[in-house]
Amino acid sequence: MRKKLLLGNWKMNKTISETKEFAKSIDTLVELAKEKDIDIGVAPVYLSLQTLKELVPETFIVSAQNCHFKDSGAYTGEISIPMLKEIGIDWCIIGHSERRTYDNETSEKCNLKIVKLLENNFVPVYCVGETLEQFENNKTMDVVKDQIEKGFLNISKEDASKIVVAYEPVWSIGTGKNASKEIAENVCAFIRSLLVDLYDKETAEKVRILYGGSVKPNNIKEYMKMDDIDGALVGGASLSVESYKELIQNI
Ligand code: PEP
Numbered sequence: 001m002r003k004k005l006l007l008g009n010w011k012m013n014k015t016i017s018e019t020k021e022f023a024k025s026i027d028t029l030v031e032l033a034k035e036k037d038i039d040i041g042v043a044p045v046y047l048s049l050q051t052l053k054e055l056v057p058e059t060f061i062v063s064a065q066n067c068h069f070k071d072s073g074a075y076t077g078e079i080s081i082p083m084l085k086e087i088g089i090d091w092c093i094i095g096h097s098e099r100r101t102y103d104n105e106t107s108e109k110c111n112l113k114i115v116k117l118l119e120n121n122f123v124p125v126y127c128v129g130e131t132l133e134q135f136e137n138n139k140t141m142d143v144v145k146d147q148i149e150k151g152f153l154n155i156s157k158e159d160a161s162k163i164v165v166a167y168e169p170v171w172s173i174g175t176g177k178n179a180s181k182e183i184a185e186n187v188c189a190f191i192r193s194l195l196v197d198l199y200d201k202e203t204a205e206k207v208r209i210l211y212g213g214s215v216k217p218n219n220i221k222e223y224m225k226m227d228d229i230d231g232a233l234v235g236g237a238s239l240s241v242e243s244y245k246e247l248i249q250n251i
Pocket residue numbers: 009011168172173174175176212213214215233234235236237
């Protein structure tokens with residue numbers, strides 16, 4: 001039985017002081033999550049990671065939004081995995097569509113990062129998903145297959161089961177146009193079938209697959225009922241304590 005996971009992606013939002021303000025309510029959120037038997041956490045900006053990590057209980061996941069695959073070197077503006085590890089971080093989002101769009105993040109590059117993260121005992125949250133044009137041209141499955149195959153290259157069966165996959169159709173992120181539960185389930189089930197082909201059924205059954213894209217307190221429940229959706233990656237609705245609380249309550 002896969003434990004449900006709710007991960008907030010704060011993107012480039014919240015200063016350190018705003019993050020501290022949110023952290024004041026985390027004990028309540030953690031208590032609620034415990035009652036519901038789900039994992040919860042957020043991915044703040046790099047600057048707030050250490051502060052947040054120091055303020056929250058061990059069970060609350062604090063994730064980075066990105067990392068570099070090299071340990072150190074001439075990569076201006078980048079942050080490495082050992083740097084994250086030193087401050088106690090062991091989760092990292094990889095290949096978010098905003099990074100794929102604005103920062104030329106390819107699936108090949110994501111794979112280098114995923115391999116390195118796993119070597120360092122991190123949980124990678126690997127994002128995949130098609131653009132509106134690809135969706136309208138019935139290319140969703142081709143695009144997702146390519147992203148999954150490239151992202152999981154050279155990853156052992158044992159390591160593969162530790163990866164969290166987030167299916168996030170690009171046309172639904174931050175647009176208020178969430179994919180229907182049927183579309184989301186169909187693609188998440190397809191991702192699991194790809195993992196069966198790449199590894200085996202046992203491994204595929206262990207991987208948590210999230211849906212992301214305009215998930216709100218009023219629609220989260222319908223996704224959570226689906227067989228292959230194990231949680232949600234949430235942007236906008238994870239920013240306020242009230243709405244985060246409602247997300248947990250409605251799972
Ligand atoms: C995201 O940032 O991954 C996301 C799904 O954003 P939103 O929930 O705001 O659509």
